[in-house]
Amino acid sequence: MTNDELYRAIENGTLENPMRAAIRNLRKMGRTLHARYEDSCNGTTAHEDMDEEGNDLVAWKIQDDADKLAASVGLHVYHQTDPRGWPLYVSFDPIPENDYNRAAIALDCRLH
Numbered sequence: 001m002t003n004d005e006l007y008r009a010i011e012n013g014t015l016e017n018p019m020r021a022a023i024r025n026l027r028k029m030g031r032t033l034h035a036r037y038e039d040s041c042n043g044t045t046a047h048e049d050m051d052e053e054g055n056d057l058v059a060w061k062i063q064d065d066a067d068k069l070a071a072s073v074g075l076h077v078y079h080q081t082d083p084r085g086w087p088l089y090v091s092f093d094p095i096p097e098n099d100y101n102r103a104a105i106a107l108d109c110r111l112h
Contacts, residue, residue: 010105029088034083076104
C-alpha cells in the first residue's frame with residue numbers, strides 16, 4: 001500500500017484490521033496530544049506532569065506509544081507539537097522534519 005492508497009482508504013473508511021484499529025487509536029492519541037500541546041503552549045500543564053526542564057512527560061509517553069503502535073503496522077510517525085496543526089502525521093516511509101506536511105498524511109484527530 002502506498003501513502004496515497006492509505007489516505008484514500010482512511011478517507012473512504014475502507015481500511016481493514018489491524019491498520020484500521022491502529023489508525024483509530026492513533027487518532028485518539030492525537031486528540032490527547034493536541035490537548036497536551038495546547039496546555040503546554042498556554043502554560044497550563046500541571047507541574048507534576050513536567051520534568052525539571054519543563055517537558056511534558058505525559059505527552060512524551062503518548063508519543064512513544066504512538067510510535068510503537070504505528071511501527072507495529074509498518075508506519076512512521078511525525079509529531080507536530082504546534083497546537084495550530086494536526087498533531088500526528090503518518091507515512092510508510094521515514095518522514096523528513098522539514099517536509100512532513102508533503103511527505104506524510106495528517107491524521108484528522110477530530111471525533112469521527
